[in-house]
Amino acid sequence: xxxxxxxxxxxxxxxxxxxxxxxxxxxxxxxxxxxxxxxxxxxxxxxxxxxxxxxxxxxxxxxxxxxxxxxxxxxxxxxxxxxxxxxxxxxxxxxxxxxxxxxxxx
Numbered sequence: 001x002x003x004x005x006x007x008x009x010x011x012x013x014x015x016x017x018x019x020x021x022x023x024x025x026x027x028x029x030x031x032x033x034x035x036x037x038x039x040x041x042x043x044x045x046x047x048x049x050x051x052x053x054x055x056x057x058x059x060x061x062x063x064x065x066x067x068x069x070x071x072x073x074x075x076x077x078x079x080x081x082x083x084x085x086x087x088x089x090x091x092x093x094x095x096x097x098x099x100x101x102x103x104x105x106x
Contacts, residue, residue, distance in 0.1 A: 002026070015027075029050065029051060
């Protein structure tokens, strides 16, 4: 979900990953108004990057679930994939342990 920031005319002027005093309204990435904002601001690349980051987090959670249920073994993944997943997991744990505020999709 995205948080919408609106201008005085009620139109979307910015989108955020987290809520803020100026952006509390939630919208889906596929909402018509959000898609129109991206179309008029020519920010399709940004929309794809946000979608990619969210998808990466879903895949990480899915891999964790499959490993916990012994459906796959982590070591069966390609070595490069193991390394990338391990690095992101360590980063996420470090951020959480330091109680830092970051986007949920890290």
